[in-house]
Amino acid sequence: MSSWRRRHCFPLGWNWHTRRFMFHCFVLLVLFFFMFVLFHNNRWLPRQIMDKGIIQVDNTNSFQSKESETISKMLQKLVVFSLKNNRSYHKKVLRQRVTTAEITSNRVSQNTLHYGYIINEPDKCQKSTPFLILLIAVEPQQLSAREAIRQTWGKEDLFHGILIVKLFLLGRDSKGTDRTDQAIVDESNQYHDIIQQDYLDTYNNLTIKTLMGMHWIATFCPNVSYIMKTDSDMFVNTEHLIYRLLKPDAAPQTNYFTGYFMKGYAPNRNKNSKWYMPPELYPGDLYPPFCSGTGYVFSGDLAEKIYKVSLSIPRLHLEDVYIGVCLEKLGIKPVPPPKESYFNIWRVYYSDCVYNQIVTSHQFQPSELLKYWNQLQQNRHVCSKTPK
Template identity: 45%
Template sequence: MQWRRRHCCTHAAKLLYLLSFLGLLIFLVHQVWLPQLIGLPWWRGHPVVFGGEKLESTKVKSNVSSKRSTWHFVILPRPTFNVDTNSSHEKIGLSSLQEQSALDSLTANGTQTEPQEFMLDGPFDYIINEQNKCSEGTLAPFLVLLIATEARQVEARNAIRQTWGNESVAPALGFIRLFLLGKNEGELGFVQQKMLESESRRHQDIIQQNFLDSYKNLTVKTMMGINWVAKYCPHAAYVMKTDSDMFVNTEYLIQKLLRPDLAQKKNYFTGNNMRGFAPNRNKNSKWYMSPESYPGNKYPTFCSGTGYVFSGDLAKKIYRVSLNIRYLHLEDVYVGICLAQLGIEPTPPPNEFLFNHWRVSYSSCKYSHLITSHGFHPNELLKYWHHLQSNKHNACINALKERMSRTHSKRVH
């Protein structure tokens, strides 16, 4: 009997030791290793905002009432404008004289100048522009789509023009589609540019500036689009920024989320909210953020760049505040920092599955009640869009009938 008691106690001690070890391992993985490798939420640290003259702590209050509606920031000295470079070529495809002129338009005597009421085109010249899309006398658009793309993605642009980016989705409301591009170099870039200019003349939905079109310049591309809205379409009700490999249910976005029958929202920003994420310090990662670029342990709340929506009044505000914030290559994080500097926290969508930065398995029922799904080939986009259009009214009823029929069939067999 005593042997059994000692045996049980030994097993209990081993079990407790094992549980303690597992608990410590889980803590280290979740709180230490994963934040360094893939940017999972961290339990301490403050976001960083660039723009102050000295290192100090401050508070920025959001317009959202919650326990987390007050953010603490570390304000760092304002750095210089910086974007992706070509190691063996001139910066961004601009001559040094052009670039210096662009930078001089943003700075004076080493400090950022306060923008005037009129908006500049930014630090880079337009190669292709559509400044008359929102000219006086035309209907102020209810929605402007800003779609980040590359010159080679011709099929994707054509698929979007035929599906969720087609202006027939909301003809009475005013609907504008714009593809955002930079410039490529070399002989291939020259050929692509000629084709792009021809495409632009045919569809009149492309804007392009003279910066190197690369992943690290996605922030520059996005800010070009936001600046375009601020300067050329300031009365737009809403703006959506998304990518060319996305499925976007624009009809559901307009009719169910933005609601044209309601008063236009102000200071409104929503999407797939990414709260409490830490910078990825893994140098092999696509999303790597160096401590020199962003010293903080946590990002402010931002929305996934695969698709976010904001009220038109924010375009000018975001662009203005961006002139005092160092450019980071992670576009969605950068826009989140701009919002934090403005004291605006992204609004959570009414349903957490509306905006998806991953691919959702297709069914007409699910897709009739979401706004974004990621990772679509142009052929898939055409196929699923047309299927949804022909099934959207009874999509969930038909799905329920099919499920009930399958259940009944299983019971019979």
């Protein structure tokens, strides 16, 4: 009995059949070990989570024999099978990757601030220096908004003897196709009023978009008198802006910055808010004074100053707050406009007399912009106090 047990627990003799049997047992044990580890915890595998859930095999120390190649293929199939059956873990890892990417983008090295131009208009100020440049933040797909602005307050020949230049600021559309990208190129070739750089056009990248405009002015149009940064859903009374606020007959101001003045605002610490500001990005209890990003005006000399100082200031995703931080470091204080009613961050109820006396109103659809702009032009002399 004892010899029967020994024979089945450990084969007697070390002949060819015995060695073959031991080799097969060893291979089976190794395979079962790998299967156990992969099905229960596969985090130890190097570079296992890729964009499409596929393993990248390092061939530096690849086996030369056919048997080794066969085993390698078997293991790779087991890994892929395990990955497909471990979806919950992958989703968790991908969520962690997205969160990390968002945090990293907000802490990006300031040396990588400038992105390459996809579309540029470097000769826009070559013939003559404009009095006013309009920097308009717009999304790539908002063609109707750009068309409406071109026909209304963005017209560059509105006022005789006063040169206005408008520029639509665009990033790269993350959902765009070759066809939509070509449509933007065609639009640019027709109107020559688009500048676009190679970054994703998202809300959290509005700071990059604004600094793109600052960098463009500092590089290609440094002698402009005034600049207005605004958004694509704004109504801008450019006549009131020029004649009542900026006054082209007077000498251009320097270190001048105004708009909807905001002072004493605290960072929003609600993680569910669109305007959430993590304490690690901005630990202070109050923001410095700033002007709402819906529309602010500043003297031409500030474009280069703001851009240069931004190179030494950690990036914040709230564009208007960030510009306020830059101004604080420069020792320049934004000032309220002559009348508080000039700049508005909400939709002002339309009337001819009211819109003749304001600079901005918010939340306009392209069709509404066309309607009310044409109405204002027809009736602007009824209540207007602006000189002809």
